[in-house]
Amino acid sequence: MKYIEILNNGKNFLKKNKIENPILDSELLLSKALNKSREEILLNSNHILKKQEINRFNNYLLRRKYNEPIAYILGFKYFWKYKFITNKSVLIPRPDTELIVEECLKYLPNNKSKKILDIGTGSGCIIISILQERSKCTATALDLSNKALKVAKSNAKLHQLENKINFINIDIDKYNSSNYDLIISNPPYINNIDISRLDDDIKFHEPKIALSGGCDGFRDIKKVIINSKKLLKRNGKLIIEIGSKQKNQSLKILNENGFYINKISKDLSGRDRCIISTKL
Numbered sequence: 001m002k003y004i005e006i007l008n009n010g011k012n013f014l015k016k017n018k019i020e021n022p023i024l025d026s027e028l029l030l031s032k033a034l035n036k037s038r039e040e041i042l043l044n045s046n047h048i049l050k051k052q053e054i055n056r057f058n059n060y061l062l063r064r065k066y067n068e069p070i071a072y073i074l075g076f077k078y079f080w081k082y083k084f085i086t087n088k089s090v091l092i093p094r095p096d097t098e099l100i101v102e103e104c105l106k107y108l109p110n111n112k113s114k115k116i117l118d119i120g121t122g123s124g125c126i127i128i129s130i131l132q133e134r135s136k137c138t139a140t141a142l143d144l145s146n147k148a149l150k151v152a153k154s155n156a157k158l159h160q161l162e163n164k165i166n167f168i169n170i171d172i173d174k175y176n177s178s179n180y181d182l183i184i185s186n187p188p189y190i191n192n193i194d195i196s197r198l199d200d201d202i203k204f205h206e207p208k209i210a211l212s213g214g215c216d217g218f219r220d221i222k223k224v225i226i227n228s229k230k231l232l233k234r235n236g237k238l239i240i241e242i243g244s245k246q247k248n249q250s251l252k253i254l255n256e257n258g259f260y261i262n263k264i265s266k267d268l269s270g271r272d273r274c275i276i277s278t279k280l
């Protein structure tokens, strides 16, 4: 079978199974099966596949049919300017989360060595992107999930930052090494009702521990704020991602814990997504 024919079969199969973006997904999965770029495949569309390659492609199609996210099948996802290893132990890095990186860079001068804490590092995408841009800074990255931490460590190695980040498998409530200049966090913030309404790709494949913020969605936002109060230096910054309807309650918790609100940033769709605050 030719590349062009199997791409077409793949597209029709995914479309029939109501998978969004069937053309793109078929091309990405074939590029994974052949270990070739999409461009190379499209430029050589009359090349013939080997039997093994057909089997690999069909296996990836089947996984996609059952809504496994493309980033888990491919094993990577681009975030900020970099490529990150992804598997089912970590949340897939989201474009909206790049806001945290953007905001952090504004508060981190290029020539200063600041101490950063990343609470709930997951794949490590946020802290690794920041350290790629600010070579003098060092960081601690925490996660309650040891499996997630393994992925974050692999990503740090991939980007040659393993000596700059101290990874710790711990619940934020039990961590007590203080004096950070900056704390960043994208905590789990989806409430139990909204979890049940998520797309199947997310609901059945991404780790619950990375999504669920408890009954009201604020369990981990509260933990991050309360612990940051004790872990930050005076005048240190906390930059936290929130759900689009969580602004008012998050501001209230921040105020109650002695934080001054610097700014609320909106995501790519114009929704409140990130709060920048200072420990007074």
Ligand SMILES: C[S@@+](CC[C@H](N)C(=O)[O-])C[C@H]1O[C@@H](n2cnc3c(N)ncnc32)[C@H](O)[C@@H]1O
Residues within 6 Å of the ligand: 090, 091, 092, 093, 094, 097, 119, 120, 121, 122, 123, 124, 125, 126, 142, 143, 144, 145, 148, 170, 171, 172, 173, 186, 187, 188, 189, 209, 210, 211, 220, 223
């Ligand atoms: C929404 S994900 C964010 C992952 C990554 N920072 C990102 O933005 O893509 C939240 C992460 O927090 C971790 N986590 C959940 N509860 C935690 C806790 N109590 N202490 C530390 N980490 C926690 C989860 O395992 C998960 O990796």
